[in-house]
Every structure is written in C-alpha cells, then in structure tokens.
Amino acid sequence: MFEKVLIANRGEIALRIHRACKEMGIKTVAVHSTADADAMHVRLADESVCIGPPSSALSYLNITAILSAATITGVDAIHPGIGFLSENAKFAEMIEEHGFTFIGPTPEHISMMGDKITARSEAMKLGIPCVPGSDGAVEDINEAIELANGIGYPVIMKATAGGGGKGMQVAYSADEIPGKLSLCRTEAKAAFGNDDVYIEKYLGQPRHIEVQVLGDGQGNVVHLGERDCSLQRRHQKVLEEAPSPALNAEARAKIGKIVTDALSKIKYRSAGTIEFLYENGEFYFIEMNTRLQVEHPISEMICNIDLVREQLRVATGAPLGYGQEAIKMSGHSIECRINAEHPETFIPSPGRITDYHAPGGLGVRVDSAIYSGYAVPPYYDSLIAKLIVHGSTRNECLMRLRRALEEFVVGGVNTTIPLHQKLISDPDFLNGDYDIHWLEKWMGEE
Numbered sequence: 001m002f003e004k005v006l007i008a009n010r011g012e013i014a015l016r017i018h019r020a021c022k023e024m025g026i027k028t029v030a031v032h033s034t035a036d037a038d039a040m041h042v043r044l045a046d047e048s049v050c051i052g053p054p055s056s057a058l059s060y061l062n063i064t065a066i067l068s069a070a071t072i073t074g075v076d077a078i079h080p081g082i083g084f085l086s087e088n089a090k091f092a093e094m095i096e097e098h099g100f101t102f103i104g105p106t107p108e109h110i111s112m113m114g115d116k117i118t119a120r121s122e123a124m125k126l127g128i129p130c131v132p133g134s135d136g137a138v139e140d141i142n143e144a145i146e147l148a149n150g151i152g153y154p155v156i157m158k159a160t161a162g163g164g165g166k167g168m169q170v171a172y173s174a175d176e177i178p179g180k181l182s183l184c185r186t187e188a189k190a191a192f193g194n195d196d197v198y199i200e201k202y203l204g205q206p207r208h209i210e211v212q213v214l215g216d217g218q219g220n221v222v223h224l225g226e227r228d229c230s231l232q233r234r235h236q237k238v239l240e241e242a243p244s245p246a247l248n249a250e251a252r253a254k255i256g257k258i259v260t261d262a263l264s265k266i267k268y269r270s271a272g273t274i275e276f277l278y279e280n281g282e283f284y285f286i287e288m289n290t291r292l293q294v295e296h297p298i299s300e301m302i303c304n305i306d307l308v309r310e311q312l313r314v315a316t317g318a319p320l321g322y323g324q325e326a327i328k329m330s331g332h333s334i335e336c337r338i339n340a341e342h343p344e345t346f347i348p349s350p351g352r353i354t355d356y357h358a359p360g361g362l363g364v365r366v367d368s369a370i371y372s373g374y375a376v377p378p379y380y381d382s383l384i385a386k387l388i389v390h391g392s393t394r395n396e397c398l399m400r401l402r403r404a405l406e407e408f409v410v411g412g413v414n415t416t417i418p419l420h421q422k423l424i425s426d427p428d429f430l431n432g433d434y435d436i437h438w439l440e441k442w443m444g445e446e
C-alpha cells in the first residue's frame, strides 16, 4: 500500500479522500491556494503545500505546482478528486512520467471518454445503447438541419467538450437551428475553447439514471447499482437517490450487465460512472465520468463499500478480489447537495459561517469541510456540504432526512437547506414520480 498520498483538490472531497487514507494508515499531503490556507483539508492533512493564488487556473489547475509539491513531499501517489484535473488525461500521464501513481483510470481511458463525440462512438462500439444522433461533429447549418430533420424534433445540440450542464441548446424546429447552433458554439468556445458540436434527439420526459462501476484494470468490473439524479436545475444535480424509484430488479440487472461487460472488455480501472437517460423502459448513454462523483456516497451507503478505499487499493495493482455476487444492496439512500446560495434565487452567498451544527444519529452522514468561523471563499464551487441519509426503506430514509434537515444549522450564509425541506415534502417527490424537467417546473422556472 502507498505510504503517502497527495490530494490534488479542496473542500469536502479533499477531506473525504483524506479520511479514507487515514483509515488505511496512509499519510496525506494537502495542496491549497492562498484563499484556502485555513481550510479543513489543510488543517487535517499530515503536510500541506501552498500551490498558488485563489484563482483555480493558477492553483488547483496548476499541474507544475502540483507535481512540484508531490516531489518536495515525496509522495507515492496522487488522488485528483472531483472536478479540477480529475479528467485531464495529460495530468494523469505526467503523474506517471514523474514516477508517481495516478489514483484513477489510465490516461487512454480518460481520453476515450473525455470528449462527448468520442465517448458516444466508443460506447456504441462497446454495445452500450446511445441517444439517436449524429455520428460526429456537425460541419455547418445545412448539415445540422438535415440531421435534425432525420432525427426528428426536438433535438439537442451539445458541445463535445461540454460539462457542468454548459454548452447545450434545444431546437424545436428547423427555424431554430441556425440561432441555437451559433449560440451553442459561442458558449462552447468561451467555456471550453472548443466549438465542436453534435446533435442528438432531445428526450421529453427521461430520468437521469447513472450506474456506478469499479474495475481493477485486470478485467474484473463490478457495478454498485444505479443513482437517480433526475432532480436537476439548469442540468445541475440538486438531490440524488439510490436505488431509483423508477427501476425494478430486472432493469437494474440488465443495465448493470451491459455496463460491466463493456468495461471489462477494455479492462477499466478505478471508479467510474456511466450516465444514461431512461425513458419508456429504454436506457440511452449520455456520458461516462472517469472519476469519483459528488453523489458517490449514496452508492456507498446502499452497498457498504468505501469507493475511495477501493480506488486506492486497485491503484496499487491489487485485484478487486470479489465479483458481482458479493455486492449486496440494502435499503435506500438520498443525498442533498447543500450550497452556499440563496434557496430561491440561487445567488451565491460566500462569507463567514457564524454558527454550525451538523445533524447526526443513525444512518446520517455529513460530508463537509466547513466549520463555525470558516469563511466560504467566493472563488470556487458553492457546494459546502452533502447530507447523506440511509434507511432500510425509502420511507424510513425520507423520515430520517426530514429530521436531519431540521437539525442542520448553518448560520451567516444563505444555504439551500430550505429548498430541500420543501422539495422532500412534495407529493410527486414522495411518490418518486419525477423526470429531469420536474424540478424546474416545480420551481416555476420552466
């Protein structure tokens, strides 16, 4: 096992990785920007290195600074966490070139799933069903209209380099194609520096269902069931649950097998997630994330598996050591993403936390790096805590979640706690009756 690991991230996920390392007797090195000098991940790590100013481009995305920190502190391996450099194949490659181990998949697999056009064609080759759409990037307006006419309206134009819900435009008729295509390209160029766009069918009432996988790079791959992430605002997930209220055991086994067969063919290593839209009993691939995801804890809760621990273990070259039959799913889990934002306007609310009380008790987990007196910096993502609850049934989980949200106190900044309280009381949500558009309609935004 590794002796020392550098965690190339910040916030709750840096702490999450630190905790798994500690339990395995591994020393940790935190890296941080000047804005994060007081952060909990820095305080708890065995060592820490400042890697630059607040701007993430100059700190958490600064490969040279991170590799220098790894060299100075003499670590064995680097965990990239979520976001930042976690899906940067070049970073993974450079880590290996410098003699460290990258805790994640191979650079080839990261590239394969990195841009959406390549991912789509790789998924099709691996026998994973995709949304009907174009084979590659669209060249011009005429081609786009021809393709869209063939697919049938509405269609969605998506930036191949897209992520975080950016770079997507829906067209309801041929007339809308020129304007929406140009908007999509402009947004993609500005956000990702790449204006390649492709077209696929826009599904009317799908759910977002994703399958968590874990592989050892030797052909052994298991899945940890699915997560339902249909509750989204502006294509961003707000609350996730596992298992999905919309899947039965048969559908779960079917998609699980498609995914594990595909990934064992390529000998996938580490944790990964394949995202699907699910409509009328059919699954349609939308993308694969070759990293840990924000909502990974709900899969951990129902499967009783520590995904970060498994990532660390397989990164050393160890085989998984168990097959699909060893994965026993039990009960129900829900995660609420708690952001430092106004619960109605979603305006970010950075600032000092004056009071903090996290809920606890049976089946309640809080993944957070905040504390009383901590100042939420304005430079990064507004996620400040994840409340994860487990119950033996969905109903028990919901009752527990309700009381945990009531107990949760975060003073001094606005948070989305009131939004979650309202949301989990809604009859549609209680019935598990929602699709990817439901939340925006419910909030009166659609």
Ligand code: ADP
Pocket (backbone or CB within 6 Å): 131, 156, 162, 163, 164, 165, 166, 200, 201, 202, 203, 204, 206, 208, 232, 235, 275, 277, 286, 287, 436
């Ligand atoms: P990103 O990488 O930006 O997260 P995704 O491809 O994962 O983009 O899509 C994010 C969300 O956008 C999906 O969960 C879904 O809500 C919506 N979406 C994407 N593709 C389609 C589609 N073909 N039809 C309907 N909604 C879609």
